[in-house]
Amino acid sequence: MMANRSAWRTRVVRPGLIGPIGLVLLWSVAHSVHWVTPRLLPGPLETFGTLWSSVVQGTLWPDLVATALRTGYAFVIAAVAGIPVGVVLGSSPVIYRSTEFIIDFFRSTPATAMFPLFLLVFGIGEESKVAVAAFSAWLVIVFNTAYGVMNARKTRILAARVMGASDWRVLRDVMFYESLPQTFVGLRLGVSYALVVIIVAEMFIGSSDGMGRRIIDAEQVYDLGQMYGTIIATGCIGYAINLGFLALERFFVKWSGK
Template identity: 55%
Template sequence: MRSAASFPIRDSLLPVVGVVVLVLLWYAAIAAKLVDPVLLPSPWETMKAMWTGVADGTLLHDFLRTVERTILATLIAMVLAIPLGIVLGSWPRLYLALEFVIDFFRSTPASAMFPLFLVVFGVGDETKILVATFGAALVILFNVAYGVMNARKNRLLAAKVMGASRARILFEVTLLESLPQTFVGLRNGVSLALVIVVVAEMFIGSADGLGHRVFEAQQLLQMPDMYAAIFAAGALGYCLNLLFQVAERRLVHWSGK
């Protein structure tokens, strides 16, 4: 019997199966008239709307604005949360003192913070970026601190026995040991930042972005444009997550060893 490794081409095509099934189910729902045709355009109409939006620059502009806000929010969250997570993870008593506050705000839906951020920062890009930063930073902070606190004790003890200083142990052992969990936080953080940015673009006085495009198209019953923007947002989220996965495989190649 031939092993699964003998069929690399078939394995590489497996992800396409899900896409084909989705498209077939979509066409089946239209043929069976399960949904009003006005509300559910065909995949072809949706792809045509996406191509038109990219060609004339409107969808591409909104896509790039959402990318800009999401990446900026994630970068700010990383700069704030990673050092703080390392500090909290290195001093468990300090983390315990702040654990309730961190978990409380981490469990609070970021959308519930919109009114507060609007009052403080007003309507504008700053509010969208900062509320996304807030949500992403808490997720990253928790994962970094957890990774530092759960660094392998035998490696820490080995470094101490060999006479390594506290600073060297922190940066050359603890920090590296925490990277797998840190990347878990980064993937979750960028996904959450994208969700918050898209929702903020819908409801916080935005003139562009994928969220604004989805909301405007829905209000005008331009359903192909709405679905095109939704799929563009989904593709963006998938690509951002994939980017961090590739970076993790290259930078944390020792994970699990």
């Protein structure tokens, strides 16, 4: 067991630190030799010190929780509404071809371009932020789930039909499970999209809290250490969420690729 843990640390943990350490070193050099004026790019020690102070003093947590809750609400709505629609679209070529242009059109439209529409429908408030983020994530989840269903292995579907399974049983017990690996890809992308849209919405739609509001406030008073520190914290949130979904995928989709 100890040998396995040591091997895992050597293969994964240490190589995984090369990129972050290299980035921080490059940042330090850029700050030290004034590749970018220090007025626009504070050093890493100053930035991480400001971030640490925000964490210890607790000023960061209310904004972080507000952003996480909005992202969570948007993602849950998108997943609950997106997975069934994706399964239906993927299982019926006729329905998929009938709706492909509409869904692909909105998927190709930047979510930020949809802000005015959602503001008109939902008003200036929490609903508009969550709705536009949920819509953006929903499109990604629908397409990935549909692709997963369409690419379900024909041999398994044929075997289920030979054994007398009805269309509903084939859809529920074969296609759904075969689509899970691609569905998890859609879920990971969807939650990332939701987080990005929520951050942008907090910046420009208007909000009294949240990481996006914190970034804009720091930029307006020229507190660049706070601004960059909040950006780093936001990136860490997204990275942690991605790792969490990868772990869930490995746990629930053990048959992927088999």
